[in-house]
Amino acid sequence: MLSRARSLYEQALNEAAGLVRAKIEKRLASDLLTGEAGAAVNLLPLVDIAQDVQGGGDWTRDGAVLVSPATNPNGIPVIRIPYIPPPEYDLKIVASSAGGSGSLDVGLVSPSGQFTTVVDGFGGQSGLHILDGKGADKNATNYPMKIFTDRKPHTLLFSVRKGAVTFTADGKVIFAWKGEFSRLACDYGAYAHLKERKTLFLTSLQQYRIQKLELVPVSGQGKRIR
Helix, strand or coil, rough: HHHHHHHHHHHHHCCCHHHHHHHHHHHHHHCCCCCCCCCCCEEEHHHHHHHHCCCCCCCCEECEEEEECCCCCCCCCEEEEEEEEEEEEEEEEEEEECCCCCCCEEEEEEEEEEEEEEEEEECCCCEEECCCCCCCCCCCCCCCCCCCCCCCCCEEEEEEECCEEEEECCCCCEEEEEEEEHHHHCCCCCCCCCCCCCCCEEEECCCCCEEEEEEEEEEECCCECC
């Protein structure tokens, strides 16, 4: 019952404004969106374009779908997801590409800080970016084949565990990495506009339509920052 109620509130949040939006956000924070282990958290309704786009970029909404910019005149456009994940979690993204050669970069968080998985970057390659000082095109997690080969929705799953990160796309393992999280780094030179260093985030170099953005805590508790 709580799960169903949370879903209804999250759907209503997409169209709400002013006092109504504030009341819904308060209800989600206090009663429903607890982030307890096993309870899926729908992150899409939490994203507020006016507050979470950092450094420009024409991010938009198409109903409940989050749409990244098709062009990027001011560098790499970053959108913060106002949620600090727990130490272990699964992040599911369902997205489609408008076509092109630009990447979708997914900013993740470990106990050691932020790190990134590049999807379809470097001419159609994916992997952790940065690992041991090397980009996704040059380290051991490199996957040299394009994932978004068409304009259909694809399901991306990022599983962060103690000393491990696994990325699967449409059920296929793209990489399964184990090691010290201190070996991972976030390329803040590329994501120069990113201000928040504890939350999840997304960047893109072409238009993607994000239809689902869902986190399932595995251990510990996540936290909304707004």
